[in-house]
Amino acid sequence: MKNPIPVYDLKTFTPAADAGRECLVEVFDGRRPSRAPFPHRHDFFEVLLLHQGSGTHTIDFRLYDIRPPCVFFLSPGQVHTLSPSADVAGFLFLFTAGFYLVDKPDANRLFDLPFFYNLEGESRPLYLQSDTQLEPLRQLFEIAVREYDAAHGEAAEVLRPALDLLLALCKRLYPAQPPEAQKTKGRLLVKRFMQAVEAHYLDCKSVKDFAGQLSVTPNHLNETVKACTGRTASDLIKDKVMLEIKRSLLYTDHTVSEIAYRFGFTDQSYFSKYFRGREGVSPQVYRERAIKSS
Known part of the structure; x- marks a missing residue:
């Protein structure tokens, strides 16, 4: 196993x-x-x-x-x-x-x-x-x-x-990074945010949670992340959660329902719909394709 x-x-x-x-x-x-x-x-x-x-x-x-x-x-x-x-x-x-x-x-x-x-x-x-x-x-x-x-x-x-x-x-x-990324203020805040997301993606789900950890307002965090990356803070949190879901599908034998529960989805059908909306296929199909190609 x-x-x-x-x-x-x-x-x-x-x-x-x-x-x-x-x-x-x-x-x-x-x-x-x-x-x-x-x-x-x-x-x-x-x-x-x-x-x-x-x-x-x-x-x-x-x-x-x-x-x-x-x-x-x-x-x-x-x-x-x-x-x-x-x-x-x-x-x-x-x-x-x-x-x-x-x-x-x-x-x-x-x-x-x-x-x-x-x-x-x-x-x-x-x-x-x-x-x-x-x-x-x-x-x-x-x-x-x-x-x-x-x-x-x-x-x-x-x-x-x-x-x-x-x-x-x-x-x-x-x-070199793109000139706009080099000149943008707040790069350190964004990296601190990325580090916090890495450590707390399971227990912190909202931009407000992470903003509190970083002692800034949610609006300031969102604006800074957007200026540096072109994406919102919420996007980066969702990306991290999706990355960990995909890792679980590929590298563990946990069932889809077990994985859904671990990441806070109490309804497996909603979890499958959510995953399909981001990846284009169901969690089970993603797992099967990933295992075949590995």
């Missing part, structure tokens, strides 16, 4: 000797043991640099090619399945928000990075165009791996600056 998509914390991926550490840096290749079955999601951030290999990386139903050199980014809560070739090679940096922000005066620093909680709802990898772009990133990873493996008491004093430089360089190289 399929279980709900698991959410893993950093302890799942760190060796027993590293328990309690808020980051993990390691070489990523075909010899690396798989510590969690796919698909899964994390409650931490991930940066994966690949300089060799091929394959695909599916993130929230979007399929991306592994075309080295490239960098993949994952925000907490995203469901992914990595399908690399046997000769894949690169580096992996996993870290909690607390690890990154502990010495930052700006608590919203992570939201300023375009590849985390992307406003366009995508997780596009960074495809590097030359060795000149790759080498500084590779060198930073090599330093971080050595420092992590040495397990010095002061390792964090090296790992945090290395992560800072890594993310800053990736931000500089990452495809």
Whole structure:
């Protein structure tokens, strides 16, 4: 029987000797043991640099090619399945928000990075165009791996600056957002809203609920989200709920009625009508087609 998509914390991926550490840096290749079955999601951030290999990386139903050199980014809560070739090679940096922000005066620093909680709802990898772009990133990873493996008491004093430089360089190289998105005020509010929706989509259903969490008015939240994304705050909440419904249909054995109940639909016929209105097919047909094509 399929279980709900698991959410893993950093302890799942760190060796027993590293328990309690808020980051993990390691070489990523075909010899690396798989510590969690796919698909899964994390409650931490991930940066994966690949300089060799091929394959695909599916993130929230979007399929991306592994075309080295490239960098993949994952925000907490995203469901992914990595399908690399046997000769894949690169580096992996996993870290909690607390690890990154502990010495930052700006608590919203992570939201300023375009590849985390992307406003366009995508997780596009960074495809590097030359060795000149790759080498500084590779060198930073090599330093971080050595420092992590040495397990010095002061390792964090090296790992945090290395992560800072890594993310800053990736931000500089990452495809530019549309000019209107860059200039629009309120991007940080929208990213905070997206993070809140990720964490509370089951117990908060209205724009008013999330506005209260964010200490703004519902009108201000709606106007800001609309200015940044072209869509309303209610649209983004519904999109998140629909994404989770589709995940449940594809990755669990729960019946349609069980899934409907989990997401607050007491009437299965209304749930089916609602789903068909957004996806064009019934939940059961969607499940059958998705399983056939997977």
